Amino acid sequence: MSFAATLGLVALVQIGMPKLFATPDNSQVARAALWGGREIATLALASFVVGLATTPYAAFHFHRITPYGVLANLAAMPVVSVLVMPAGLLGIAAIPFGLDSIFWRLMDVGIEWMIVVTQWVAALPGALGRMAAFGTGPLLLMAAGIVALGLLSSRLRWCGAAAIALATFWAVTAPQPDILIAGDGRHVAVRGGDGRLHVMSAGRDAFLLREWLSADADPRGAADTSLNDGVSCDQSGCVVRAADGRLVAMSLKPESLADDCARATIVVTSYPPPVDCAARVFDRDALHRSGTVTLRRIGSGAEADYAVSAIHPRGVDRPWSPAIAEAKDSSARSARTGLSKRTPQRPVDATPAESDLQAED
Numbered sequence: 001m002s003f004a005a006t007l008g009l010v011a012l013v014q015i016g017m018p019k020l021f022a023t024p025d026n027s028q029v030a031r032a033a034l035w036g037g038r039e040i041a042t043l044a045l046a047s048f049v050v051g052l053a054t055t056p057y058a059a060f061h062f063h064r065i066t067p068y069g070v071l072a073n074l075a076a077m078p079v080v081s082v083l084v085m086p087a088g089l090l091g092i093a094a095i096p097f098g099l100d101s102i103f104w105r106l107m108d109v110g111i112e113w114m115i116v117v118t119q120w121v122a123a124l125p126g127a128l129g130r131m132a133a134f135g136t137g138p139l140l141l142m143a144a145g146i147v148a149l150g151l152l153s154s155r156l157r158w159c160g161a162a163a164i165a166l167a168t169f170w171a172v173t174a175p176q177p178d179i180l181i182a183g184d185g186r187h188v189a190v191r192g193g194d195g196r197l198h199v200m201s202a203g204r205d206a207f208l209l210r211e212w213l214s215a216d217a218d219p220r221g222a223a224d225t226s227l228n229d230g231v232s233c234d235q236s237g238c239v240v241r242a243a244d245g246r247l248v249a250m251s252l253k254p255e256s257l258a259d260d261c262a263r264a265t266i267v268v269t270s271y272p273p274p275v276d277c278a279a280r281v282f283d284r285d286a287l288h289r290s291g292t293v294t295l296r297r298i299g300s301g302a303e304a305d306y307a308v309s310a311i312h313p314r315g316v317d318r319p320w321s322p323a324i325a326e327a328k329d330s331s332a333r334s335a336r337t338g339l340s341k342r343t344p345q346r347p348v349d350a351t352p353a354e355s356d357l358q359a360e361d
Contacts, residue, residue: 001054008053011150047073056142063214065129072121076114084110133215134174141167177294181268185287188268190240190248192230199227200238200250
């Protein structure tokens with residue numbers, strides 16, 4: 001984000017920010033400059049450009065957009081430049097002489113002012129915009145557009161603006177997952193007919209729920225009771241109906257698996273499922289290998305299926321996220337995996353061939 005902000009400022013100067021304001025020989029501009037008008041306008045324009053340059057990365061990582069960033073910068077940055085930073089530097093220089101405490105107090109005054117400004121801006125109507133999660137494709141296209149605007153000096157730079165506009169449309173229209181399953185299998189979020197997520201939980205992980213809701217641009221909190229609307233639970237597990245009418249089940253006891261396999265399309269459990277389970281099963285072993293998974297419905301009607309995306313895709317080995325070693329018993333694992341649709345196994349025909357029969361048989 002710092003690189004994007006710097007590049008935005010470089011692009012602003014390159015395009016001609018100094019030329020956006022009249023020269024000092026203009027009497028009206030000169031009078032305005034005496035009162036700081038030109039400096040305030042320059043700060044506002046720079047803050048606006050920096051905010052635009054960093055917005056794609058803030059939306060991608062934090063799923064938030066701050067439309068009042070310019071206002072906060074105008075109120076806080078003069079105090080930071082005049083009081084906070086000089087006091088910090090003077091405080092460091094005064095440490096060997098034991099005279100640094102007064103500078104830290106001055107710095108504290110400036111920081112308290114920054115906190116007051118942020119709280120005031122955050123309380124304004126519409127101060128927080130929410131952005132649903134999108135993939136790396138739109139982000140890379142936006143980054144390429146920002147680079148083109150900042151580095152190119154010819155008219156080709158405006159191709160960057162077209163790339164940013166296209167990436168914005170791509171990000172806004174990105175499809176959202178219909179089902180989210182935590183890596184430990186204890187939390188499952190299902191998108192219902194109302195378009196919102198409904199959560200089945202075998203515990204309470206407020207951080208995970210906040211992240212899921214934030215990525216879905218959902219303003220609800222982790223403790224909101226509406227998260228459990230439409231969820232039916234008993235001692236054996238929970239079940240909820242997805243937007244397409246299919247059932248998603250969380251089996252907490254092995255004796256409930258047979259019923260869940262018969263009724264539900266998706267089953268999440270910590271126990272090995274029955275061999276003839278017709279549902280798509282995500283058990284402990286499958287989730288241990290894949291991590292958190294998301295399912296997105298593709299198609300419609302009876303032929304609809306779910307596309308699965310995993311945090312640890314099979315066969316992908318990253319230095320910061322090593323692939324989990326495959327188990328030796330691949331046949332047993334393939335019978336239980338949730339990353340492919342379950343099909344009942346055919347019974348083995350043990351009848352000997354006629355050529356193997358002896359005369360006395």
